Amino acid sequence: MLQKTHSFAGLLAAEGVVLYLQPSPVSWESAAALLIGCLAGPLADIDKQGSTMAKIFFPLSFLLHLGGIRHRTFTHSFLCLIGLGLLFTSLPPLLYWSFLLAYASHPLIDLLNEQGVELIWPLKLKFRLLPKFMAIGTGSMMETLFRYGLALLTLALPAYYVVHSLPTLPGVLR
Numbered sequence: 001m002l003q004k005t006h007s008f009a010g011l012l013a014a015e016g017v018v019l020y021l022q023p024s025p026v027s028w029e030s031a032a033a034l035l036i037g038c039l040a041g042p043l044a045d046i047d048k049q050g051s052t053m054a055k056i057f058f059p060l061s062f063l064l065h066l067g068g069i070r071h072r073t074f075t076h077s078f079l080c081l082i083g084l085g086l087l088f089t090s091l092p093p094l095l096y097w098s099f100l101l102a103y104a105s106h107p108l109i110d111l112l113n114e115q116g117v118e119l120i121w122p123l124k125l126k127f128r129l130l131p132k133f134m135a136i137g138t139g140s141m142m143e144t145l146f147r148y149g150l151a152l153l154t155l156a157l158p159a160y161y162v163v164h165s166l167p168t169l170p171g172v173l174r
Helices: 003-021 028-040 043-047 052-056 058-066 078-087 093-110 141-165
Strands: none
Touching (some): 003 093, 003 141, 028 093, 052 058
8 A cells, every 4th residue: 555545544543542532632632643643654664665654764764674674574563563552652642542553554454455464473474354356456546445435534533523522402303
């Protein structure tokens, strides 16, 4: 999947956390959580040479490359997710869960790709959710449609929250 698809998935994950944990989703903390979601969504691609994340975090990307970490292996695994979870425990809950769930969205949606993901790295066992003929190819029309679906959900989720948090008026059906 492309970075923009992963950014929308990360944003959607962070929105869910914000709407679940924040009494007021309109705050600086909520904005920070959403920004973290947009950045953490594509972060697992730090292992892919030439990706935006690899360029931004070049020293770490270079170290992964030197260590022989291939794309969709360690940074897409449960081991990495657990490590990041332990590393960032000092963050406030809103930022912690926004980061962790946005990061987790990356390997989750890569499971829809034909290449699969080594979720239990260092075992070289690839997982995917769809058979190859149904899988979503990177940069394909199916990915574009999937990304548009994620974009619509990022609009629908807060709208749903707003509508359902309005006070109920007598005699008005919702």
